Amino acid sequence: MVLVLVPLAFLLFYALHLSASRLFYHVLTSAVEQSFLQGTLSTAISLAVGLIFGVLLVLYTGRFKNVIISLLLITYVMPGLIMALGIISIFGFSSRFWEIIYGNVIYNAPMIAVLAFSTGSTTSKMEVYSAKTIGARDSDIIRRFYLPNSLRGGMLGGILTFVLTFEGFSLPLIIGGPRFSTMEVMIYQFKSIFPTFSNFPFSTASFLGVLQLIILMGPLYVYISIRTHSRRNDSGLPIPLKKYNKIALTGLVIFLVFIMIPLFGMFVKYPIWQINLTAISTKLQISMTALISNTLLFSFVSTFAAFMISIIITVYRLSMRNQFIVLLPLILSPVTLALSYFLVYGELIPTTMLIILIFTVVAVPLNIRMLTQATDTLPPSEKYSSRVLGDSSISSFFKVQLPRIKWEISTIVSLTFITVMGEFSSIVTVYTASTETITIGIYRLLLLRYTDGVYYLTEIFLIAIFISSFLINHIGKSGPLGQT
Numbered sequence: 001m002v003l004v005l006v007p008l009a010f011l012l013f014y015a016l017h018l019s020a021s022r023l024f025y026h027v028l029t030s031a032v033e034q035s036f037l038q039g040t041l042s043t044a045i046s047l048a049v050g051l052i053f054g055v056l057l058v059l060y061t062g063r064f065k066n067v068i069i070s071l072l073l074i075t076y077v078m079p080g081l082i083m084a085l086g087i088i089s090i091f092g093f094s095s096r097f098w099e100i101i102y103g104n105v106i107y108n109a110p111m112i113a114v115l116a117f118s119t120g121s122t123t124s125k126m127e128v129y130s131a132k133t134i135g136a137r138d139s140d141i142i143r144r145f146y147l148p149n150s151l152r153g154g155m156l157g158g159i160l161t162f163v164l165t166f167e168g169f170s171l172p173l174i175i176g177g178p179r180f181s182t183m184e185v186m187i188y189q190f191k192s193i194f195p196t197f198s199n200f201p202f203s204t205a206s207f208l209g210v211l212q213l214i215i216l217m218g219p220l221y222v223y224i225s226i227r228t229h230s231r232r233n234d235s236g237l238p239i240p241l242k243k244y245n246k247i248a249l250t251g252l253v254i255f256l257v258f259i260m261i262p263l264f265g266m267f268v269k270y271p272i273w274q275i276n277l278t279a280i281s282t283k284l285q286i287s288m289t290a291l292i293s294n295t296l297l298f299s300f301v302s303t304f305a306a307f308m309i310s311i312i313i314t315v316y317r318l319s320m321r322n323q324f325i326v327l328l329p330l331i332l333s334p335v336t337l338a339l340s341y342f343l344v345y346g347e348l349i350p351t352t353m354l355i356i357l358i359f360t361v362v363a364v365p366l367n368i369r370m371l372t373q374a375t376d377t378l379p380p381s382e383k384y385s386s387r388v389l390g391d392s393s394i395s396s397f398f399k400v401q402l403p404r405i406k407w408e409i410s411t412i413v414s415l416t417f418i419t420v421m422g423e424f425s426s427i428v429t430v431y432t433a434s435t436e437t438i439t440i441g442i443y444r445l446l447l448l449r450y451t452d453g454v455y456y457l458t459e460i461f462l463i464a465i466f467i468s469s470f471l472i473n474h475i476g477k478s479g480p481l482g483q484t
Helices: 002-015 024-058 067-077 080-091 097-121 126-131 138-166 171-178 183-193 203-225 242-269 278-284 288-316 320-326 334-345 351-374 380-388 392-406 406-419 436-445 452-473
Strands: none
Touching: 002 203, 002 334, 024 067, 024 097, 024 138, 024 171, 024 183, 024 203, 024 242, 024 392, 067 097, 067 242, 067 406, 067 452, 080 097, 080 171, 080 242, 080 436, 080 452, 097 138, 097 171, 097 242, 097 406, 126 138, 138 203, 171 183, 183 203, 183 334, 203 334, 278 288, 278 436, 278 452, 288 351, 288 392, 288 406, 288 436, 288 452, 334 351, 351 406, 406 452, 436 452
């Protein structure tokens, strides 16, 4: 609790020293309007698209499922600046607003599809077969069973999408310009470019951060309140709609092409075999081995820490109030979050530990919600069976609950790992020369105007994410993610 509340108190203290003008309120109104417009429209489109293809993931049982999921998750963690550059290279600036929306959909629809697939896969096959026995058509099975269960995960993804697009940063900054600036862009502008000339130079940025936090408390409350109530699929029966396997695969391939267009263009224009690692290392003055090692180290350690913290919170079931506090980093601007942590804890711990701490705090909210969602699918009799024999809550979780949600764990760990691996906004505030990651390297090459290096290093980053995601998903062989 202290790790969350102390930075927030620091942020609020600065915000109380705001000295605003009429021009500031005009800029604020425009930024809030853009945040709501981009967030609402992006969420609606992403939810519709993601839900459709989440159901297709449920229906598809072929050997390429792990590959498809791994490709879908790549866009979820791709740095926004690379997405922006990819969109500009294809479309230019023909329609800035709709290019931002397109980028947001590419980011979030795959995440919604994976979450919808996660809950849709818990559909009871026994009930489905019973319905078919009494004459239910295939369309009825999809509409009455798979779609409602997929919608439960999709709604969680929709709330996350609104929060993430409301806090949109890289796409509005690079593609949109001043006219389409969101609150997050204005926080960055007032922090880095237009600080106030007073004893509290970041008071304006802090005020915007606090205001953004207050606005997003509503979606956070809804996010916490949603209960999926999905039921475990205890049957070894095959999926009854296997005859639609080829149709589902065709739809998923179309979906992949839709979201991968910027990446395809990047790999075509900058073939990976032409990469010059020596030139990139020379420009950055750091070895490629160090970049990759730092990225993997921060990702693995913070993912493990976030997962263990999430287990404790899930087992002991915090009250709504305490859970709300723990999940506040989900709606706090990454730039503001990292800055406040640096100012509060920067003198107390090494930079490496500070980055791991920030990454862990960033990862915990998503981890908790997905882990709680998975354990809620277990019957109460299974949850408390070992407690009767004297096991503690933690022991019971590892002995009984964890083995039963093994395949969901692979989804949770995969999403957490690649989310942290692609984190940029927070680390750029606190990194040092010895703690650079691949995303920081991409950003520095962009500042150095080494365009070839930007795209080549991005391709290395995407390949590393794909391999990591595929291996993590492959672990869940006992469930749909691992079946071939």
